[in-house]
Structures are given as C-alpha cells and as structure tokens.
Amino acid sequence: MRIGIDLGGSKIEIIALGDDGQVLLRERVATPQGDYMATVRAVADLVEGAEQQAGARGTVGIGIPGAESIASGLIKNANSTCLIGKSLRRDLQALLQRDVRIANDANCFALSEAVDGAGVGAQVVFGVILGTGVGGGIVIDGKVLTGANAIAGEWGHNPMPGEHHQETCYCGRKGCIEIYLSGSGLAADHRRATNAVWSAEVIAECAAAGDTAGEATLQRYEARLARALAQVINILDPDVIVLGGGLSNIDRLYRNVPRLWSGLVFSDQVATRLLKHRHGDSSGVRGAAWLWP
Numbered sequence: 001m002r003i004g005i006d007l008g009g010s011k012i013e014i015i016a017l018g019d020d021g022q023v024l025l026r027e028r029v030a031t032p033q034g035d036y037m038a039t040v041r042a043v044a045d046l047v048e049g050a051e052q053q054a055g056a057r058g059t060v061g062i063g064i065p066g067a068e069s070i071a072s073g074l075i076k077n078a079n080s081t082c083l084i085g086k087s088l089r090r091d092l093q094a095l096l097q098r099d100v101r102i103a104n105d106a107n108c109f110a111l112s113e114a115v116d117g118a119g120v121g122a123q124v125v126f127g128v129i130l131g132t133g134v135g136g137g138i139v140i141d142g143k144v145l146t147g148a149n150a151i152a153g154e155w156g157h158n159p160m161p162g163e164h165h166q167e168t169c170y171c172g173r174k175g176c177i178e179i180y181l182s183g184s185g186l187a188a189d190h191r192r193a194t195n196a197v198w199s200a201e202v203i204a205e206c207a208a209a210g211d212t213a214g215e216a217t218l219q220r221y222e223a224r225l226a227r228a229l230a231q232v233i234n235i236l237d238p239d240v241i242v243l244g245g246g247l248s249n250i251d252r253l254y255r256n257v258p259r260l261w262s263g264l265v266f267s268d269q270v271a272t273r274l275l276k277h278r279h280g281d282s283s284g285v286r287g288a289a290w291l292w293p
C-alpha cells in the first residue's frame with residue numbers, strides 16, 4: 001500500500017493506493033494553523049488511522065508547498081510558514097518509525113500526471129500549477145527530478161520574458177512569472193487595463209460571453225504563458241506540458257497557447273503537447289503516494 005499526503009496551508013489530505021493504483025481511502029482534515037508540532041501530529045494521526053482502516057502498513061510520501069533543503073534537511077520556500085526551518089522529515093520519521101519521502105507539491109502534481117494521468121507514456125513531463133502561485137515540476141522516465149538545489153522546475157520565479165518589470169514578487173525578485181500568471185496576477189492585469197476589479201473566473205466567463213476587455217486580458221495572458229513556456233521548451237524539450245491549478249480550467253489555453261509558442265520555440269515544428277490535468281485536485285496527493293515506486 002502507498003500512502004500519499006498533501007500537506008497544504010488550509011487542509012491536509014491523505015490517500016491510500018493499492019498495489020495496482022486503486023484508491024483504498026481518501027480523507028482530509030483542516031491544517032492546524034501556525035502550529036508546527038500539531039501539524040506533524042495531524043499527519044501522523046492520518047497515516048495511523050488509514051493503516052488501521054486498511055489493515056496494512058504503507059509507504060509514506062508527502063507533498064508540501066516548499067522544498068527540503070539538500071544541505072540542511074530543513075524546509076525552505078514554503079508558503080505555510082510554520083514549516084520553514086523545521087526538520088519535517090526527521091520528525092515524521094520518528095513518529096511513524098519508517099523512512100518518509102518529501103517533495104514539492106508541484107513535483108507531486110507532475111509525477112501523478114506522468115504516472116497515470118495526462119502525461120502517461122511520455123518520457124519527459126513538465127507539470128505546471130497555475131493557481132494562487134505558479135509552480136512547476138519535472139518528471140523524467142517516471143521519476144521526479146529534484147535538482148542540486150531542490151528547485152528543478154521552479155520557473156514561476158524566473159522573470160517574465162518581454163516585460164518591463166515594475167512589481168516585486170513576495171520572493172523579493174522583480175517581475176517573476178508568478179506575478180503575471182497566477183490567478184491574482186491575471187486579475188491585477190485586468191485591473192491595470194480597465195480599473196475593474198474582476199476575479200480570474202469572472203474574466204474568463206466574460207471573455208467567453210464576448211466581453212472585449214475580458215477577451216483582451218485573456219489574450220495578454222495567453223501570450224505571456226506562451227512566452228514563458230517557450231523558454232521551458234527550449235531548455236527541457238518536454239514531450240508533454242500538463243497544466244493544473246484553477247486557471248488550467250480555461251479550456252481555450254490548450255488551443256491558443258501552442259499556436260502562439262510555435263513562433264517562439266527554436267525549432268521548425270513543436271511536438272510538445274499542452275494538456276489539461278486528468279486527476280484535478282487529487283493530483284498532488286496521488287503524486288505524493290507515487291514518490292515510492
């Protein structure tokens with residue numbers, strides 16, 4: 001049995017997968033706010049409860065909104081700030097009495113979609129989260145690429161190509177891709193152009209209904225996504241790019257962005273496919289379970 005945990009800022013989700021990938025159980029609880037030891041305890045309780053219910057012991061993989069520093073073993077880059085600087089793996093291993101694997105949640109998303117999702121059968125999969133933040137993960141031959149700094153795939157904090165950068169990202173750098181391509185980034189771009197305070201969902205709905213300002217905002221979004229992904233394609237040359245997160249539900253992206261990136265990638269033809277996730281919100285927790293082969 002493989003147990004996956006998605007440790008998010010607001011909820012902790014657990015899934016248990018049987019030997020052929022069937023879902024044995026799934027559960028979610030609220031994340032204890034700002035309390036590290038309570039968070040660790042909640043994860044351990046979920047694992048122990050799942051094992052009692054299933055009557056079996058499992059491997060444990062955990063997806064977190066951050067990364068484990070290779071140098072120190074401590075958590076970094078996490079927006080659930082109570083995890084930062086903590087030895088999450090060591091603490092969980094002590095409670096659960098076994099090895100635990102931890103990976104960035106975007107890496108888990110990419111792994112889930114590569115193993116049995118939209119990218120199944122592809123050698124190189126780049127998984128992209130377009131949501132509250134912008135993250136990415138790389139899976140090659142069914143294995144997550146962690147990287148020397150544990151940041152492989154973190155394209156959201158590269159500068160957006162082709163823009164004059166004014167705004168500073170929460171990470172302290174100017175003009176990050178995340179500033180433009182997150183849900184709040186799309187809303188902010190629309191506000192700058194029109195003074196209207198619309199959410200990403202409303203912009204997409206109004207554009208679909210023929211609103212010209214909403215349409216113009218979505219076209220700018222698509223052009224930026226194409227420019228940002230063309231750089232990824234030039235470096236990684238993935239077979240498949242899978243989109244997840246709230247903005248991945250805008251279906252026109254899958255038609256328009258590849259048409260736009262074809263003129264930007266250093267190749268006569270672009271075989272890379274841009275695909276919608278198959279497992280939706282479950283991808284993170286499924287990928288965490290797949291951290292154990």
Ligand SMILES: [Zn+2]
Pocket residue numbers: 156157169170171172173176178
């Ligand atoms: Zn940034």
